[in-house]
Amino acid sequence: MSTAEIDKLRIKVDEIDLKLRDMLNERAGLVKDISRLKKVHGLPSFDPIREREMLNHIADNNEGPFETGTLQHIFKEIFKAGLELQENDHRKALLVSRRKKAEDTIVQVNQDSIGDGIQRLVAGPCSVESYEQTARVAESLKKHGLALLRGGAFKPRTSPYDFQGLGLEGLKILKRVADEYNLSVISEIVSPKDIETAEEYIDVIQIGARNMQNFELLKEAGKSNKPVLLKRGLAATIEEFMNAAEYIISSGNENIILCERGIRTYERATRNTLDISAVPILKQETHLPVLVDVTHSTGRRDLLLPTAKAALAIGADGIMAEVHPDPAVALSDAAQQMDLEQFDQFVEQLKKYGLHTNEK
């Protein structure tokens, strides 16, 4: 066989490849049509019985030279690609996605806005323990020109025997302190039935890591007129995190702030592993502002400043950190809260790296 003959055959192979390409794309178009109709009828995208029929159909009429098993393997890949295409379509349709809305969502919290390109700090005690304790932290925030106070009233704790928070009493303390110091308050709500009450006392409803997939709570927060700060679950993928936010936005509330707070890995040097790359991914994939909680991701006081710097450098819309007048006696998270002096240094250092404060 001369090389001219090889060239001729190769041209034919190339032609067939192009035909295969066009046919695969034509097939993908049909799969998408089926997917659309399935959605209308509420049917699942994957149908194993139908796939078995398709594989049998390929085996029935196979005359070779490919063995049936080889062909079935190739077609299985084609089926899989079709399924992925349907799932990509669903992702594209997410209301939180950048594809759905190109411009950044700016969440207004009283006089401050989150997501406007200015990097802010949200700080406060892990738990609200008393008026005096909360007021002392508020005073420190005020001194630095910070306006966003966090504080836990309802505390979902790992152990049922740990301090569970002051509940409504805690919300009342937060409200009093916020009014006295002209601050906005962010506090976690753990039960759908408390959302309405919370609206009277706080400015931002926090949904904590352990409740990221509490879908009834997400839906209820979605009906609220208050912004929602949603923390990433401790074992949640970015896709699951986005879908949790989707529950809120699809219930009518688009004022959502995402918060990366570390994920559980095999590493024990830190309490969790701060997934710093989640910040630019979430900024690319969604139009929502993203905060980094340096306290719960590290669980270590000595890592608060370096991780906060990293968060500012990578483009987070803000940082969240815990501060307590006397961390040693704190009723929760004693090991990683800063005292007021450490907090002063923390803020001063971060200002050099772009942190915004209203200080003159």
Ligand SMILES: [Mn+2]
């Ligand atoms: Mn805490």
